[in-house]
Amino acid sequence: MGRAPCCDKANVKKGPWSPDEDSKLKEYIEKYGTGGNWIALPQKAGLRRCGKSCRLRWLNYLRPNIKHGEFTDDEDRIICSLFASIGSRWSIIAAQLPGRTDNDIKNYWNTKLKKKLMVMTSQSQRAPPPFTSSHYTQPVSSQSLSSLYKDSTSYFTPTGSFTAFDPMSSVQSDLLNKGNTTLATNSSLIQTPESLMSHMQYFPVKENFLMFGSEPSCSSSDGSCSQISYGREIKQEDMSFQGLGTSNVYEDNHKFMLNYGTNSGGENVNQWTEKPSGYYGECPLDYDLEDVKRLISSSSNNCCNNNNFIDENKTQEKVMYYYY
DNA sequence: AATCCGTCCAACCGCTTTTGC
DNA sequence: CGCAAAAGCGGTTGGACGGAT
Numbered sequence: 001m002g003r004a005p006c007c008d009k010a011n012v013k014k015g016p017w018s019p020d021e022d023s024k025l026k027e028y029i030e031k032y033g034t035g036g037n038w039i040a041l042p043q044k045a046g047l048r049r050c051g052k053s054c055r056l057r058w059l060n061y062l063r064p065n066i067k068h069g070e071f072t073d074d075e076d077r078i079i080c081s082l083f084a085s086i087g088s089r090w091s092i093i094a095a096q097l098p099g100r101t102d103n104d105i106k107n108y109w110n111t112k113l114k115k116k117l118m119v120m121t122s123q124s125q126r127a128p129p130p131f132t133s134s135h136y137t138q139p140v141s142s143q144s145l146s147s148l149y150k151d152s153t154s155y156f157t158p159t160g161s162f163t164a165f166d167p168m169s170s171v172q173s174d175l176l177n178k179g180n181t182t183l184a185t186n187s188s189l190i191q192t193p194e195s196l197m198s199h200m201q202y203f204p205v206k207e208n209f210l211m212f213g214s215e216p217s218c219s220s221s222d223g224s225c226s227q228i229s230y231g232r233e234i235k236q237e238d239m240s241f242q243g244l245g246t247s248n249v250y251e252d253n254h255k256f257m258l259n260y261g262t263n264s265g266g267e268n269v270n271q272w273t274e275k276p277s278g279y280y281g282e283c284p285l286d287y288d289l290e291d292v293k294r295l296i297s298s299s300s301n302n303c304c305n306n307n308n309f310i311d312e313n314k315t316q317e318k319v320m321y322y323y324y
Numbered sequence: 325a326a327t328c329c330g331t332c333c334a335a336c337c338g339c340t341t342t343t344g345c
Numbered sequence: 346c347g348c349a350a351a352a353g354c355g356g357t358t359g360g361a362c363g364g365a366t
Contacts, residue, residue, distance in 0.1 A: 016334070016360090039351065055352080056335065091354060106355070107333050328366075335358085342352070 013048045017057055021047055025054055026062045034058075060101045067099030071108055079105060079113060 013021075028045035035041065038051035047054065060066070071079070075097055082093045088109075090102035097105065 014336075037351080050336090052337090052352085053335075060334075088355065102354075103334075110356095111332055326366105328364105330362105330364085332360105332362085334360095337357080338355100340352105340354075342350100344350085345348090 011048065012042075012050045012053070014050075014053070017049075017061075021049065022057070022062060025049075025058060029058060029062075056103075060103045065099050066101065068104075071100075071113075075100070076113060076116075079109060080117070083109065 017025075024045055024047055028041070032044070034055075035044075038055040040051070041047075042049045042051055042054050045054070049057075078096055079093055082089075082096060086092060088106070090106045090109075094100050094102040094105050
């Protein structure tokens, strides 16, 4: 049983907006505002459109100060950096780019920026094996994340550390209390795509298929793979933290982690071990941007490598992916 | 000139989260 | 606290467009 449709599908117009519809919507909102009720708005404005459609049209196109056209290098850098840290949270990324909409950024990433980075990746001829990094990335719940942003908390420290995935407690105790954090939009603290690429990886998976960029989008209904997004589908109780240095997987209520890279003795480590209890918060705060960038490419390697939490129900197949 | 193919982006869909009662 | 409705979000789709063949 699905939920009731938000509008009468038979009586609403779909497809591209006409200039007339645009002006009607614009005029109405400029005059009366949205009234906090998008569902009722189209009728009041004399539009045969779904409220959601009106909202989207307004937010993505008609709203004042919307910036269209070419993205600047600075915007590129911000998008790359934020994507590396928080993944495809386009609305949050958009919040850092005045005048840009989440839809715009999403489209830009999917159609241009990702490819641009891929080209750089292939040019860099550098394809280190997975599981080589040394830091954590860490998911935060959407609530935590949004509250972080509401607090205008920086994800860039003056030392270049990237902190978006620090556990909230750590963030609060450490970075949030720092008076000297700086805004993400300070481009001097954001790496250029070129410098990012020097640490990027790509992973040929399934023969010649190269995955790159965003989290993998997998069917959630057919059980093939759960869509992974930071703090959305995954309930907090399901969250396991997995980072560049350690991957955690739940299995039958046991938590496992994949250690990789080198241990303190300089030995190469790449093995599954059971996770000690209370493991969550013990993550280094320093989140080196070089490592962050690696996420861009490696995050899409599969459902598990760098995405940070595992749905318990999907554990088996994900573990398989790890061994793929 | 016609067709094919790839790119781009507005809009839709369905899900999660938030809000209000 | 639980439920339903609305808002918000991100993935996907479809069509317009331009370049290549």
